[in-house]
Amino acid sequence: MTTIDYARAGSGDPLVLIHGIGHQRSAWGETFELLAQDFDVIALDLPGFGKSPAPAPPYSYRMDSYVEQLEDFFDHLGLDRPHVAGNSLGGMFALELAARGSVRTATAISPAGFWGPLGLVNAVANLSLMKASSHAPRRVVRLFSDKAALRKASLRALYVHPENVPGAVAYDDALNLRTSPGFFPVAWHATRSRFRHQPLVPVTIAWGTKDRLLLPSQAATARAELPMVSHLTLPDCGHVPMIDNPELVAGAIVQTVVQAADRAGQPLLHLTGV
Numbered sequence: 001m002t003t004i005d006y007a008r009a010g011s012g013d014p015l016v017l018i019h020g021i022g023h024q025r026s027a028w029g030e031t032f033e034l035l036a037q038d039f040d041v042i043a044l045d046l047p048g049f050g051k052s053p054a055p056a057p058p059y060s061y062r063m064d065s066y067v068e069q070l071e072d073f074f075d076h077l078g079l080d081r082p083h084v085a086g087n088s089l090g091g092m093f094a095l096e097l098a099a100r101g102s103v104r105t106a107t108a109i110s111p112a113g114f115w116g117p118l119g120l121v122n123a124v125a126n127l128s129l130m131k132a133s134s135h136a137p138r139r140v141v142r143l144f145s146d147k148a149a150l151r152k153a154s155l156r157a158l159y160v161h162p163e164n165v166p167g168a169v170a171y172d173d174a175l176n177l178r179t180s181p182g183f184f185p186v187a188w189h190a191t192r193s194r195f196r197h198q199p200l201v202p203v204t205i206a207w208g209t210k211d212r213l214l215l216p217s218q219a220a221t222a223r224a225e226l227p228m229v230s231h232l233t234l235p236d237c238g239h240v241p242m243i244d245n246p247e248l249v250a251g252a253i254v255q256t257v258v259q260a261a262d263r264a265g266q267p268l269l270h271l272t273g274v
Contacts, residue, residue, distance in 0.1 A: 006025065016103075018094060026173060064096075087241075105256050110214050115218055119217065144170075144174075
């Protein structure tokens with residue numbers, strides 16, 4: 001039985017949202033509510049992050065095990081090949097699920113797995129700095145979360161518009177990064193992984209033009225390695241564009257689903273096309 005914790009809202013086709021390393025389901029911000037207008041949306045906390053406990057045997061922190069845990073989660077909720085969208089590490093998981101044919105469509109937002117040596121060093125350096133900062137005294141973490149100017153400085157690797165992150169959410173995210181048991185083992189396995197498979201279902205890869213964690217140059221690598229999937233540019237967005245521009249990200253996910261249904265000749269019941 002799965003122990004993955006999640007939030008659920010809306011109705012329609014199921015859509016599962018997967019966050020990145022060190023984050024939790026709050027990463028989806030207002031994008032969650034926008035998508036709930038069209039879908040049965042499930043935003044989860046990956047095992048070892050947020051409110052989900054660490055993986056229990058036979059599962060582990062390995063990347064392939066995470067994908068199997070997600071498939072087990074789908075089965076637990078009775079989801080028959082849901083749509084998925086993932087950010088960063090969650091984007092790589094979304095692509096892996098698409099390569100296994102376990103989902104109907106996948107939208108990968110700044111997905112991990114397309115880095116070169118310099119891009120990997122940049123990602124590790126930024127993640128390490130954020131992880132170290134989260135271990136500051138709680139009163140300092142609270143100060144940097146509550147003050148807009150300090151929040152902008154501390155969250156610049158993730159967002160172009162950190163002012164869109166409420167102080168309480170920034171504080172909770174920092175404590176999650178501080179205490180999540182999955183951070184180091186996931187970082188160990190993830191930084192040794194690259195996405196090298198071919199998706200079996202419709203896929204969109206979307207990348208922020210101002211991503212400071214997984215640099216936009218990696219979007220060019222993704223285009224070269226996966227020319228058969230759709231590629232989108234997200235203007236004035238950082239690594240977590242669901243916060244920078246929730247309407248744009250929700251629209252990209254809806255577009256992926258709509259285009260896939262059109263190609264398959266399937267009717268869409270009530271999509272608004274955010």
